[in-house]
Amino acid sequence: MESGILLQLNNISVVYSDVIQVLKGVSLSVEENRIVSLLGSNGAGKTTTLKAISGLLKTENGKVTDGDIVYRESSIQNSPPETITRLGIIQVLEGRQPFKYLTIEENLRVGTATRWGKPYKKDMELIYDYFPPLKERRKTLAGYCSGGELQMLVMGRALMAHPKLLLLDEPSLGLAPLVVKEIFAIIERINREQGTTIILVEQNAGMALQIAHYGYIMENGRIVMEGSSADLKENPDIKEFYLGMGASGDAKSYKDVKSYKRRKRWL
Amino acid sequence: MEFFIQLLVNGLSIGFLYGLAAMGFVMIFKASSVLNFAHGELMALGAFVFLVLISWAGLPVYLAFPLALIGCFILGFVVERLFLRPLIGEPLIYVIMLTVGLASIFKGIMLFIWGGNLYTFPDFLPAGLAIHWGSVNIPPVYVVSIAIGLIFLMLFGLFFKYSSQGIYMRSVADNQPAALSLGVHVRKVFALSWAIAALVAGMSGIVLGTINGINVHDLSSIGLKVFPVVILGGLDSIGGAVIGGIIIGLLETFTGGYLSTSLRDVVPYMALVFILMVKPYGLFGLVEIERV
Numbered sequence: 001m002e003s004g005i006l007l008q009l010n011n012i013s014v015v016y017s018d019v020i021q022v023l024k025g026v027s028l029s030v031e032e033n034r035i036v037s038l039l040g041s042n043g044a045g046k047t048t049t050l051k052a053i054s055g056l057l058k059t060e061n062g063k064v065t066d067g068d069i070v071y072r073e074s075s076i077q078n079s080p081p082e083t084i085t086r087l088g089i090i091q092v093l094e095g096r097q098p099f100k101y102l103t104i105e106e107n108l109r110v111g112t113a114t115r116w117g118k119p120y121k122k123d124m125e126l127i128y129d130y131f132p133p134l135k136e137r138r139k140t141l142a143g144y145c146s147g148g149e150l151q152m153l154v155m156g157r158a159l160m161a162h163p164k165l166l167l168l169d170e171p172s173l174g175l176a177p178l179v180v181k182e183i184f185a186i187i188e189r190i191n192r193e194q195g196t197t198i199i200l201v202e203q204n205a206g207m208a209l210q211i212a213h214y215g216y217i218m219e220n221g222r223i224v225m226e227g228s229s230a231d232l233k234e235n236p237d238i239k240e241f242y243l244g245m246g247a248s249g250d251a252k253s254y255k256d257v258k259s260y261k262r263r264k265r266w267l
Numbered sequence: 268m269e270f271f272i273q274l275l276v277n278g279l280s281i282g283f284l285y286g287l288a289a290m291g292f293v294m295i296f297k298a299s300s301v302l303n304f305a306h307g308e309l310m311a312l313g314a315f316v317f318l319v320l321i322s323w324a325g326l327p328v329y330l331a332f333p334l335a336l337i338g339c340f341i342l343g344f345v346v347e348r349l350f351l352r353p354l355i356g357e358p359l360i361y362v363i364m365l366t367v368g369l370a371s372i373f374k375g376i377m378l379f380i381w382g383g384n385l386y387t388f389p390d391f392l393p394a395g396l397a398i399h400w401g402s403v404n405i406p407p408v409y410v411v412s413i414a415i416g417l418i419f420l421m422l423f424g425l426f427f428k429y430s431s432q433g434i435y436m437r438s439v440a441d442n443q444p445a446a447l448s449l450g451v452h453v454r455k456v457f458a459l460s461w462a463i464a465a466l467v468a469g470m471s472g473i474v475l476g477t478i479n480g481i482n483v484h485d486l487s488s489i490g491l492k493v494f495p496v497v498i499l500g501g502l503d504s505i506g507g508a509v510i511g512g513i514i515i516g517l518l519e520t521f522t523g524g525y526l527s528t529s530l531r532d533v534v535p536y537m538a539l540v541f542i543l544m545v546k547p548y549g550l551f552g553l554v555e556i557e558r559v
Contacts, residue, residue: 056448059356085450097445099438109431110438114450116431154445161449 006032006165006197007053007089012067012077014045014052016060022048024221025067030165030199035191037200037208037229039242040218046201047094049218050167053199054091055081071165086114088164094201095173096150100143104134107142107153111160120160127156130186148179152186159190165197166190172204180204184211205242209233217242269402274524275517280409281478282516283416286509288471288489289496290423291464293508296497297440298460300359301351304366306468307490308373311483313339313469314476315377318386328391335473336466343465347458355454370487377483386481412474419467420509427505436460440503495539501552510550514538 007030014023023045030036038046051057052064055076064077076084099107108127112120128135131152137145142153151171158166168187172180188211191198202208209215209229217225217238225235232238288310295303303309316338320331350369354362396407427433438446439456447453472486479485492515500511515535523531542549 054448056444059444059447061356081447082450082452085448090450091448093445093448097442097448099441099445101441102434102437106434106437109434110446110449110451112431113435113446113452116435157449 004032005029008070010067012052012069013065014048014062015065016062022221026223028216028223030197032197033195034214035198035200035212037202037212037215038218039202039205039208039215044218045221046218047169050091050169050201054089054167055079055084090158090161090163091167092154092158092169094169096154098142098150098153101141103139103141104153105138108157108160111157114161123160127159131156147175151183163196167199169201187211272403274520276405276409278517278520280412282513284412284471284475285492285496285516286512287416287419287467289493289508289512290505291467292493292497293505294460295464297503298436299457301362305370305373306493307487308370309465309468310472310490311377311486312373313472314481314486315381317473318481322389336470339469340462340466343462344458347461374483374487383483388477408477492535495535498539498549499542501549504551507549507551
């Protein structure tokens, strides 16, 4: 397996509307062909990190004010999304954002925007192979599809763009456990078969660490811990805060948690 | 009966033209949520460009018509580039006010060059196009306007349904952040929607100019009629714009024919008020798909 560094974030800070600082010096590096997961509580800055990479910050009045983002040896921080997507970085937005009034097939065709005019029929077959339920519903308006189908749709749509680096923002959000399992299996398959590098933002830490090779934990706009998935899974703090197990490894009930005793911060 | 058929045909052809003009208006609204108050002026500009090409430059129709359309298309691009693009991301009301400003600028320029006179195109349509059917007489202009309306309707329908560029345009109208995340060039889509809107506005301006004569004030006030048309059809439905146009066109000619010509121009607005009270989304407006 190749293992060059594909993407590197060097100490980046992100500020929204010139005043609200969300990221306070985030550094991480992503090796080629790997799945890297980014974990952390709500408001830790995971989504902002993804948007800083994909350039979508710009449309929300956010800016990388410090540090740099290096993708294949060139700096891409604060480039517009049209440019970044054409380098092969595609973000799948949180909360499934389908084009509701377009059919499934038309939704997938929007994924060809970065390579307009090139043939796309074969890619469509590939997507239907990964996500068979989409094929049955390809003439249906996306607005009438179920949550699981929509998650498949938005991932398939992103794959149509032939991404080198796929940024997945909470693919498990609001899905039934079985569907989550299915989606994660597909993510792993995409990584293995297409060689797509993936950054996976998740709340479902257990699932994410199962398929990821490496993980970063974020808190309050900073990276507080990193390590291979195997190491992270064994870490007692991670076990307690993210996997819901006590130090001894038993499942813990909420009534045993005394909030004042909990270690809330690593730093 | 002949009178009825005559009115029907006139109403249909005027209606198609209103529909075409409204289609451009809807396109801008769908892509960028901007209400374009300069639409009537774009129609008038199209007519005047054609006038210059056909009667002053003396070009034959088959050259002048496409050239005028290309001119309108480019004009739309330039307007978006110069005036609208710097305002992307600003509150919508600024952009809408800007189009009001653009309307006066265009009107001022046209009045400066051509004054408030009434011009007519030289007779460029072959008389053979006219249809005589019993005592019903359909002049060539009406035949042409219905034909143009149908052709362009079909072209745009195909464009939005099947072409990649059309699908990208619809994706921006549907969910702009998602379109951005997939690399759809949103600014290009805005520019393209202005260019196409200017093109269809110009085209309907040319044909309406052929029917009623070309006058800055008349043509730009037709731009106002776009409002009842699009509100009737639904602000975000291109097909609705055309059907709205036909209904308003028929309403106008029938009122003019059977009641009185002075009521003619009022009826569309009465319909507007009525529709807003009964069906505020219009006949074909999008009813939000809500997932609960």
